[in-house]
Amino acid sequence: MSIVVMKFGGTSVADADNIRAAARRAIRTQNKGHRVVMVVSAMGKTTDKLEALAYEVSRGKQPPKREWDQLMVTGEQVTISLMAMALEGLGASAISFTAAQIGMVTDERHTKARIKRIAADRIHEQLDAGKIVIIAGFQGVTEAGHATTLGRGGSNVTLVAIAAAIDADVCENYTDVDGVYTTDPRLVPTARKIKTISYDEMLELASLGANVLHNRAVEFAKKYNVPIHVRSSLNNRKGTMIVPKTESMERIAVSGAALKDKIARISLKRVPDRPGVAARIFHKMATHNVVVDDIIQTISPHKTAVIAFTVDLVDLPEARNVCDDLARSLKCQVMYEDHMAKVSVVGVGMRIHTGVAERMFAALAKAKINIENITTSEIKISCLVNQSQGVKALRAVHDVFELGGKRRATKPKKKKTRRKKK
């Protein structure tokens, strides 16, 4: 008997009807002979409402993180018990567990805790008794019994962690989209659902703005080798399987393309080219909580360097303060460009296929899009472009790699050139 862990996000449990639909789906899965564990999020806008209340009672002060978590975990607790009632109402046998009850122990870092261990025995015990086990996503408990939450994408982290702990055969992540697409279908109408994608590709796509599954969950899944099936709670169609890399995947150079907008580029010019300068710059940024994305350093004449990097547009004012200071003390120039966008292609096949970069650049050139920066990883190529040309650039690269049409293996060409990132 295989074990299936099914996770239902906020929109999939938004009201009583949705909860009952999810319950029926779990029962169908159980009726097929599987053992079923459900991981559920807070209902629809519950978390938003709790947040609003928290700020209202705190009157402008930052609520203490311990109490913030104590409040937030109630959202999922409401859903688990309602889900158990729905299942029992439909004739199934069910039991719900909070993180504290299931022994989902985390460290003490409130609002972004990391899971340390899960008492898998308690889950197996209930599965052995024929029950559908429902577990509150997003939450944990410290050794001392304080409530914690797992941060963004936390429910998916729970999904994967539970699956790993009980050695589940598959994770099913039910959401309001059909699966992972070659790119955002709202921006590129020809975008196509991907049947199978590797953890690494998914990691790159998630960090590029594909909001289906948070990176922490994918990293966890990769670490424990848990396949994730991302699918819609509104239909029975197969979604996208996120799995370890396979050989057949590598026959395709590019699996998906993504656009990230609202980013800013900061360029420090005439930076003294001596050891420790880059470290000093990025240490400063980190202490001011500015998340730095792609970094490029090149050498200019006269033993000076150009160091450029991107930040989220919202972080630009803070980054500007830091960099103005730095420029003064390093006696270098600094340039800020807002309203940039980054278009990227991702594919594990890039490791063995050549010519991917060349093809991407040619497509952008043909569309008359100027490339401001290029960064690459083993399985990704990103180009910084002007924000006004972002969607056009995305469509151009999505098109050139035939992601929207019937998928074809990219013809092998010469090994592509790469610049080193970070």
Next chain:
Amino acid sequence: MSIVVMKFGGTSVADADNIRAAARRAIRTQNKGHRVVMVVSAMGKTTDKLEALAYEVSRGKQPPKREWDQLMVTGEQVTISLMAMALEGLGASAISFTAAQIGMVTDERHTKARIKRIAADRIHEQLDAGKIVIIAGFQGVTEAGHATTLGRGGSNVTLVAIAAAIDADVCENYTDVDGVYTTDPRLVPTARKIKTISYDEMLELASLGANVLHNRAVEFAKKYNVPIHVRSSLNNRKGTMIVPKTESMERIAVSGAALKDKIARISLKRVPDRPGVAARIFHKMATHNVVVDDIIQTISPHKTAVIAFTVDLVDLPEARNVCDDLARSLKCQVMYEDHMAKVSVVGVGMRIHTGVAERMFAALAKAKINIENITTSEIKISCLVNQSQGVKALRAVHDVFELGGKRRATKPKKKKTRRKKK
């Protein structure tokens, strides 16, 4: 340094403003040099909303009690964390605890669990650290870690249990009324707030329909000798102290009067007067979950008895089924009278004062109210009257014992007569 346990009911924490007002009150108490523990209920209509959701997902089936409790405890958990945030926002240091976190261990009887023990050390530890400790009312946790609720009046049970466990000097029960009144002010405009009342009187009044404090909480307070101050969260006036009986209380024969309406009387006539018959009748009622109130048995001619008792009007249909069966098998007559009301007077002074019953009956006679039944306890006299005359009867007895005016000791008269109850 004395310990004060302050409890705030649902209306006193109904929204952010109310929560902040309660927080300010706790801080003022702390500033006076007290150690402060707060027990809070779910916000306003939260419990009603959760109940509605539970029935909606269950579609007519009765939700399992374990999951019911798992759902309901979230209500108080929201309030405790918001209260902690409000306190911290106002500059105090605070920590919130669920029943599970504070080790409020109960038995396994979901929806009406009984407290077994409380980990007082954890509360003292936080009080020692200068914190205001906030505890979720109404809830408990079993040895195995399942969430439980304490049933009706549960938050007040928590209040008293916590106070007993940590040896508090006083319990303050903040609510939307000013205190305990000589009778319901909505029915009798001259009703007066009582300054001090004994546990026993409060027990009789509560069971007669005074909704300020549930009997279980009063019983608990009596058992552990914890004084309770019932007062309003809307002002700073002193409310009513519920305390052990004192000699000065006994100088007054009658402390309060109460009306309970929507009751029905069932009379079994020509019941065979032999041992075991009464037991059989009331065993039958109990197995059908009909709560029987006052019972009167009298002997008629021909070795038969009359057994009469009252039930809540809502239980009449069920009681009727049981009694029709019983009447057939016992070959006796049965009579049902709906729309009855019970007017009662309560006072620990009755134990030593005489003439109370006589005075009550005279007042009812003067008001042309027929008494259908009389039952008494050590500190209570109740008369069953027609429901249409209930309020009139209440006013008559409230008046005759001068409960509304300036309180005077009842003049000693001859020892009153009593019938035996149950």
